[in-house]
Amino acid sequence: MNATKRNLNIVFPRHFVFGNGVLAQLKEELHAAKVRRVILMSIEPLKERLQSVIEDLKSAGIMVTADYSIQQEPSFADLRSLLIKFSEVDADTVIGIGGGSVLDIAKLIAALLDNDQKLEDVVGNGLLQKRNKRLICIPATSGTGSEVSPNAILVDDEGQKKGIISPNLVPDAVYADPLLTLTLPGAITAATGLDALTHCLEAFTNRFSQPFIDMFAIRGIKLIADNLVSAVQDGANEKAREEVALGSILGGFCLGPVNTAAVHALSYPLGTEFHLAHGLSNALLLPYVMEFNYRSAPQKYAEVAIALGCPRGENDEETARKGIDRIRQIIDECGIPSRLGELDIPKEAIPKLAEDALKITRLLVNNPREVTLEDAISIYRAAY
Numbered sequence: 001m002n003a004t005k006r007n008l009n010i011v012f013p014r015h016f017v018f019g020n021g022v023l024a025q026l027k028e029e030l031h032a033a034k035v036r037r038v039i040l041m042s043i044e045p046l047k048e049r050l051q052s053v054i055e056d057l058k059s060a061g062i063m064v065t066a067d068y069s070i071q072q073e074p075s076f077a078d079l080r081s082l083l084i085k086f087s088e089v090d091a092d093t094v095i096g097i098g099g100g101s102v103l104d105i106a107k108l109i110a111a112l113l114d115n116d117q118k119l120e121d122v123v124g125n126g127l128l129q130k131r132n133k134r135l136i137c138i139p140a141t142s143g144t145g146s147e148v149s150p151n152a153i154l155v156d157d158e159g160q161k162k163g164i165i166s167p168n169l170v171p172d173a174v175y176a177d178p179l180l181t182l183t184l185p186g187a188i189t190a191a192t193g194l195d196a197l198t199h200c201l202e203a204f205t206n207r208f209s210q211p212f213i214d215m216f217a218i219r220g221i222k223l224i225a226d227n228l229v230s231a232v233q234d235g236a237n238e239k240a241r242e243e244v245a246l247g248s249i250l251g252g253f254c255l256g257p258v259n260t261a262a263v264h265a266l267s268y269p270l271g272t273e274f275h276l277a278h279g280l281s282n283a284l285l286l287p288y289v290m291e292f293n294y295r296s297a298p299q300k301y302a303e304v305a306i307a308l309g310c311p312r313g314e315n316d317e318e319t320a321r322k323g324i325d326r327i328r329q330i331i332d333e334c335g336i337p338s339r340l341g342e343l344d345i346p347k348e349a350i351p352k353l354a355e356d357a358l359k360i361t362r363l364l365v366n367n368p369r370e371v372t373l374e375d376a377i378s379i380y381r382a383a384y
Contacts, residue, residue, distance in 0.1 A: 018176040193279075266285050266354075
């Protein structure tokens with residue numbers, strides 16, 4: 001792998017709280033910060049559970065405007081509508097509680113309310129110049145890492161996924177409470193966990209990998225590989241939930257300074273064209289992109305295999321192949337689809353998927369091996 005060095009640039013949340021039950025600290029700390037009014041973004045499945053949280057905030061004299069409208073990956077239109085809805089809400093704080101879609105939209109609401117920059121001004125890397133609202137993110141899945149990353153992803157008006165990347169999107173505070181994930185269905189646990197695993201794996205094998213970030217990535221790989229199947233098969237397993245949640249956060253720490261690569265680039269069109277969940281799209285492609293990549297970075301992929309629990313082979317390439325087999329085993333044991341053909345995706349769509357994936361240059365440039373149009377088509381076909 002011909003690595004090109006980049007300067008390491010990390011923005012961590014100013015306040016990070018992790019552990020079972022830490023959500024209970026939210027009221028006291030908001031009250032201490034003299035918060036007056038919050039916009040709370042979440043999802044319908046959490047609405048009943050969050051009523052006690054909202055009542056606690058109100059009992060502390062904090063006004064709450066709640067929204068549960070995000071049901072899938074958010075779009076430019078969703079964000080514009082919510083900015084209009086909240087324009088008259090004199091809130092000083094935005095709280096996102098949920099998966100990546102909710103957290104991403106909460107981050108952008110906090111950034112663009114009372115901001116003279118518009119959405120169109122900030123799409124891309126480093127263009128968002130400020131955020132005037134306090135931002136708190138509380139993950140309710142173990143997968144996206146959005147709660148600690150400078151990234152937010154939206155679907156644009158043409159149906160393409162676009163990234164807004166800025167240190168101003170890193171929250172002021174994160175409350176990561178694994179107990180929020182206990183009721184997640186197995187399929188969602190699997191897909192989001194494999195997404196987190198992919199974050200770690202693509203950061204570690206990245207063309208622009210960083211030794212400091214490698215520490216987070218390799219530990220995240222081990223935590224998720226050792227515990228994800230248990231969390232899927234027994235959702236009430238608090239230890240497994242906690243370990244996967246920590247692995248997910250470590251993957252999130254990788255997203256700003258290093259980011260993802262070809263797995264994510266090829267997964268995006270599956271989400272926009274066929275509305276597949278992001279984590280599932282990654283899981284479908286991960287072993288096939290690993291097959292494509294591993295000879296370009298055999299030592300790195302061998303270290304991945306060791307973190308996944310594989311014994312060393314006679315050389316790095318043999319060890320790396322064991323890691324690919326282990327990924328397939330984890331996907332199988334999680335009980336989610338492993339082939340595009342299982343999801344009624346027509347084979348004739350592959351050339352268009354490949355063309356769209358090649359547009360995600362901000363991620364493809366990170367891949368340890370160059371991906372051509374023909375390569376992308378071959379990977380999709382292998383995954384079919």
